[in-house]
Amino acid sequence: xxxxxxxxxxxxxxxxxxxxxxxxxxxxxxxxxxxxxxxxxxxxxxxxxxxxxxxxxxxxxxxxxxxxxxxxxxxxxxxxxxxxxxxxxxxxxxxxxxxxxxxxxxxxxxxxxxxxxxxxxxxxxxxxxxxxxxxxxxxxxxxxxxxxxxxxxxxxxxxxxxxxxxxxxxxxxxxxxxxxxxxxxxxxxxxxxxxxxxxxxxxxxxxxxxxxxxxxxxxxxxxxxxxxxxxxxxxxxxxxxxxxxxxxxxxxxxxxxxxxxxxxxxxxxxxxxxxxxxxxxxxxxxxxxxxx
Amino acid sequence: xxxxxxxxxxxxxxxxxxxxxxxxxxxxxxxxxxxxxxxxxxxxxxxxxxxxxxxxxxxxxxxxxxxxxxxxxxxxxxxxxxxxxxxxxxxxxxxxxxxxxxxxxxxxxxxxxxxxxxxxxxxxxxxxxxxxxxxxxxxxxxxxxxxxxxxxxxxxxxxxxxxxxxxxxxxxxxxxxxxxxxxxxxxxxxxxxxxxxxxxxxxxxxxxxxxxxxxxxxxxxxxxxxxxxxxxxxxxxxxxxxxxxxxxxxxxxxxxxxxxxxxxxxxxxxxxxxxxxxxxxxxxxxx
Numbered sequence: 001x002x003x004x005x006x007x008x009x010x011x012x013x014x015x016x017x018x019x020x021x022x023x024x025x026x027x028x029x030x031x032x033x034x035x036x037x038x039x040x041x042x043x044x045x046x047x048x049x050x051x052x053x054x055x056x057x058x059x060x061x062x063x064x065x066x067x068x069x070x071x072x073x074x075x076x077x078x079x080x081x082x083x084x085x086x087x088x089x090x091x092x093x094x095x096x097x098x099x100x101x102x103x104x105x106x107x108x109x110x111x112x113x114x115x116x117x118x119x120x121x122x123x124x125x126x127x128x129x130x131x132x133x134x135x136x137x138x139x140x141x142x143x144x145x146x147x148x149x150x151x152x153x154x155x156x157x158x159x160x161x162x163x164x165x166x167x168x169x170x171x172x173x174x175x176x177x178x179x180x181x182x183x184x185x186x187x188x189x190x191x192x193x194x195x196x197x198x199x200x201x202x203x204x205x206x207x208x209x210x211x212x213x214x215x216x217x218x219x220x221x222x223x224x225x226x227x228x229x230x231x232x233x234x235x236x237x238x239x240x241x242x243x244x245x246x247x248x249x250x251x252x253x254x255x256x257x258x259x260x261x262x263x264x265x266x267x268x269x270x271x272x273x274x275x276x277x278x279x280x281x282x283x284x285x286x287x288x289x290x291x292x
Numbered sequence: 293x294x295x296x297x298x299x300x301x302x303x304x305x306x307x308x309x310x311x312x313x314x315x316x317x318x319x320x321x322x323x324x325x326x327x328x329x330x331x332x333x334x335x336x337x338x339x340x341x342x343x344x345x346x347x348x349x350x351x352x353x354x355x356x357x358x359x360x361x362x363x364x365x366x367x368x369x370x371x372x373x374x375x376x377x378x379x380x381x382x383x384x385x386x387x388x389x390x391x392x393x394x395x396x397x398x399x400x401x402x403x404x405x406x407x408x409x410x411x412x413x414x415x416x417x418x419x420x421x422x423x424x425x426x427x428x429x430x431x432x433x434x435x436x437x438x439x440x441x442x443x444x445x446x447x448x449x450x451x452x453x454x455x456x457x458x459x460x461x462x463x464x465x466x467x468x469x470x471x472x473x474x475x476x477x478x479x480x481x482x483x484x485x486x487x488x489x490x491x492x493x494x495x496x497x498x499x500x501x502x503x504x505x506x507x508x509x510x511x512x513x514x515x516x517x518x519x520x521x522x523x524x525x526x527x528x529x530x531x532x533x534x535x536x537x538x539x540x541x542x543x544x545x546x547x548x549x550x551x552x553x554x555x556x557x558x559x560x561x562x563x564x565x566x567x568x569x570x571x572x573x574x575x576x577x578x579x
Contacts, residue, residue, distance in 0.1 A: 006433070137393040137433075158393055165435070214388035217347055221389070222402035222453065223376035237400045237413045 009132040010066045018060035018134050022248040025255070027143035030131040032255050034124045039266045042277040043119035053126040062133050070129060078118050085114035098287035108287045112280055119279075137161050138238065145239045159215075170207045174200050294363070296457050296489045297321040297344060297379075302358035304339055304348060313339040315513040317358070321506070323456070324487045326479070328500045328521070331510035332535040337493040338384075340510060341461045344491070345379040346372050362457060377406060380455035384462035386446035387435055395437070395445050396430040402453040416452045424448040424478055440471025447478060458482070460492045464499070472496050479503060498539040501525065501562045509534060522559055541567035548574075 004011040005019070012018070018026070037046050057064060086106050095107035137158060144154045178184075178199055185193045265271040274280050302317040314336045321327055331337050342348040346367050349356050360367045362378045370378070383389045392398040399420065403413045421427055424444045429437050434445050443463055450458065460479075464472040476499040482488045483503060494500045507524040509517040511534045517524065525531070528538060528546045537543070541564050548554035554574065561567040 005431070006436075138397065141393065159391075162393065162435075211388070214383070214385070215391065217351055218383065218389035219391050220351055220372055221345060221347060221376060221381045221383075222391070222449070223373040223405040224391075224401070225373060225405075233407055235404050235408060235410055235413060237404055237410060238397055240410050 005136060007133055007136050009129065010062070012134055013061045016061045016134070018056075020247075021251065022146070022242060022244050023135065023139035023143040024146040024244065025248045025251045026131060026135060026139065027147075028252055028255050030127055032259050034127040035259065036262055037120035037123050039262050040120070040272045041116055041274045042272050043115055043279040044277060045272055046119040046123045049123035050126050053123070053130045057130055057133065060130075060134050062130075066133070067129065070125070074122060074125075077121065081118045081121075082111070082114045085110045085117070096288060108284070111287065112274065112283055115279065115283065116274060142239055142242050145236060146242070146244065151234065151236070163211075166211060167204070167208065170204055170211075171200065174203045174207070177203075294323040295320050295361075296323040296325075296363060297491070298359075298361040298364070299340075299343075300359045300361070302343065302360055303356070304343060305355045306339075307353040307355075309354075312513055313354075314343070317515050319508065319515055319518065321489065321491065323489050325505040326483045326490045326503050327492070327506045327508060328497075328504035329491060329493045329508045329510060330495070330497065330500075330536055335510045336513040337510050338461050339513075341381060341459050341491070341493055343367070344457070344459055345381040346370070346375040347381070373405065376402070376455070377453060378455055379457045379459055380450035380453055382443075382446050382450050382458070382460040382463050384465045386439075386442035386466070389446050389449070390434045390442075393433060394430065395426060395432055395434050398434045398445055399426075399430075399449045399452050402449055406453060416454070420448045420452045423481065424451065425474070438471075440467050440474055443467060443471065443475055444478065447475065451482070457489045457491065460490070460494075462493050462495065464494065464496050472499055476500070476503060497536075498563075501539065501542075509536065511535075522562070525560060525562065528560070545570065 003014040005014050005016075033049065036049055040046055040049075054064075057067070087104070089107070089110045091105070092107055092109070095109045097105040098108040098111060099106050140161075141154050141158050144157065145151065183196070183199060185196055188196075262272070266273070297320070299317040299319040302314060303312050304314045305312040317340070329337050329340065339348060342352070343360050344362065344367070348354070349368065350372055356368075362370070362375070365378075367375060390398055392401050396417075399417065400413055403416060408416070421430070424447055426441065426444055426448055429441055429445065434442060437445065443466070447460075447463065464475050467475065479490060479492070480503055483490060492500060492504075501521060504521045507517075507519060507521050508515060509524075509531065516534065517527065517530065519527075525538060525542055528542065531538065538546075542560050542562065545554055545560045545567060549556065549558075549560070554570075558570070561570045
């Protein structure tokens with residue numbers, strides 16, 4: 001049976017070629033490529049980023065079926081953006097009315113703006129999904145530590161990540177305990193649920209306090225000091241296991257260069273803008289027809 | 293013999309409580325012994341454990357009197373990092389002591405804090421991982437393995453620091469019988485092969501008795517009885533008066549003794565196997 005690595009959003013085969021790449025490079029990809037849509041207005045280029053991410057997911061042997069959960073999210077987000085730009089976008093006599101529904105005008109400019117915003121947000125989400133689908137908590141820590149982020153900061157970050165799971169688990173325990181004693185807000189009104197929510201929050205809060213107390217004991221009992229120990233050069237055994245190779249340096253360089261290329265193309269030559277976008281031209285011919 | 297741990301007139305009262313958690317404790321534990329500390333819940337066993345490794349008074353507020361010495365050095369005069377290398381503490385809830393994202397990170401955490409080199413860490417991993425049988429778990433998150441495995445990971449993470457004194461606070465309280473047995477197997481190996489000083493606060497007497505050299509009864513904050521294991525459990529009436537309920541085999545022979553069916557001078561058997569032999573002998577003699 002194929003051995004799998006549990007990542008933050010799922011499972012990836014241990015043999016995935018992505019694990020040959022240093023975690024820092026993967027973090028760099030997230031941080032840099034998720035910035036691209038901020039500089040790219042042309043929707044087709046942004047959809048190109050999505051295709052690139054999908055290709056990397058396939059290469060990384062991530063089961064693409066797991067991405068199905070994001071389809072309703074993407075659709076509802078698209079509908080919401082469209083509605084806020086059109087129905088809730090206000091009246092603009094200066095804009096071109098593409099069509100009317102129940103005499104309500106839908107402006108061409110607002111539709112283009114909605115498509116622009118949607119096409120920028122979607123690739124950012126895809127890049128984040130790629131990173132979280134292929135990274136373990138440990139990879140994130142290694143990436144930050146390799147970037148010389150102080151151990152105490154990465155450690156606190158790791159604890160924050162871990163505490164999310166613990167709070168969810170504790171919440172489930174509290175809820176079951178309350179249910180076992182006849183407290184079940186299922187089927188009750190939202191107002192009732194909100195009023196009774198305190199029944200969950202108080203024990204959850206008490207549990208969180210106890211856990212933090214236990215945690216403090218645990219790290220003190222194993223000699224950890226947040227300010228570092230006097231005269232002790234702390235080895236980072238886990239980081240030591242990851243080697244930053246030439247390939248990683250090349251990939252990092254490519255990522256940086258691609259950012260520079262995007263910036264130069266956008267602000268130096270005026271490419272990647274809405275003006276020369278094929279998607280906008282298509283929308284124009286669909287919604288404006290021959291009208292000017 | 294060297295004294296590993298020494299309590300001298302030691303008392304501790306937590307702030308905002310009226311009663312002292314520990315009262316005038318005097319106790320000496322020699323190096324290389326496996327010591328069982330027993331007593332009902334709330335009797336002060338955990339306070340005793342925390343006092344040895346400095347969590348009391350460093351992490352808790354309260355009033356402290358007397359002294360606790362580890363290898364003749366007063367606990368309050370050592371800094372916490374130094375103390376952790378002298379007394380390793382395994383908590384009753386293993387999950388409460390996990391601080392890392394994978395078992396491997398968890399086991400190396402203490403060693404990194406000690407400032408060991410990569411090579412030393414690797415050497416100790418090679419020793420502790422097979423000892424505690426956690427090879428298969430190294431890549432997993434520690435909070436996602438089974439209860440018994442969690443406790444073995446917790447034990448490995450403390451053992452890897454190689455403290456001369458190992459203190460375990462109810463290490464099997466959350467485990468099933470198989471999990472308990474495996475923890476005691478590891479402790480047995482530590483005792484036999486490494487002559488470690490091990491102090492175990494434990495309710496599971498059937499596993500503890502065959503291993504323990506010395507037993508300590510703590511009751512309402514006082515150390516009432518300290519003795520070698522065999523004579524300790526001969527005072528069964530006294531122990532039962534203080535809510536210590538021994539394994540069935542001990543209690544059975546104790547009843548036989550009281551009813552005159554078992555010789556007064558004979559020692560009570562400490563295990564089922566030993567009990568079986570005694571019973572056969574008894575029946576043969578009767579016949």
